[in-house]
Amino acid sequence: MLRFLIAGGPRVGKTTLSQCLAGGLGIQPRKTDELIGTYDFAEAHPHVAAWFDVPGPWVIEGVTVPRALRHWLATHADGVPCDQVFWSDFQKAERTPAQQNMAKGCRTVWMQVEDELRRRGVNVQRF
Numbered sequence: 001m002l003r004f005l006i007a008g009g010p011r012v013g014k015t016t017l018s019q020c021l022a023g024g025l026g027i028q029p030r031k032t033d034e035l036i037g038t039y040d041f042a043e044a045h046p047h048v049a050a051w052f053d054v055p056g057p058w059v060i061e062g063v064t065v066p067r068a069l070r071h072w073l074a075t076h077a078d079g080v081p082c083d084q085v086f087w088s089d090f091q092k093a094e095r096t097p098a099q100q101n102m103a104k105g106c107r108t109v110w111m112q113v114e115d116e117l118r119r120r121g122v123n124v125q126r127f
Contacts, residue, residue: 001083003052005069006061007110008088009103011095017086017127018061025057032062045071052081063102066109073116084123087114 004021006014018029030051035044041064048068051060060082072081089107118124 001056002058003056003082003084004059005052005065005082005085006059007065007069007085007106008063009091009095009106010063010099011091011093011103012088013092013127014061014063014088018059022059025059027057027059029059029061032060032064032068035064044068049075049081056083063106066106066113069113069117070109073113073120078120080117080120080122082122084125085117086125086127088127 002025004018006018006021008014015029015031018031022029032044032048035047038044039047044064045067048060048062048064049072051058052068052072065085069081069085087110089103089110091103095103114124
């Protein structure tokens with residue numbers, strides 16, 4: 001099964017990487033930004049976490065991914081939410097102050113889930 005998550009703050013290249021990975025699989029990437037306007041940022045993560053239970057192949061990307069991972073891990077005592085997570089904290093373009101704050105929050109949540117993902121056997125790669 002090929003199930004990829006791409007996470008990181010704004011402006012790190014998540015969309016570009018997701019398009020490359022998904023294109024290689026012949027599928028469309030799923031973007032957490034799809035939920036903007038439907039759910040408040042603080043309410044979106046349980047909906048994204050539910051995407052992880054869908055059989056692959058899939059590629060999911062977005063700033064909501066770390067929060068969704070935290071939610072999924074808290075509600076699943078064992079198992080893995082995906083096969084591989086790509087994480088980046090390296091901004092490739094200028095960020096607004098709001099994007100800087102979002103990146104900081106993303107990083108904080110990522111630090112809460114990374115070790116547990118590795119412990120469960122998820123392949124974690126930085127990009």
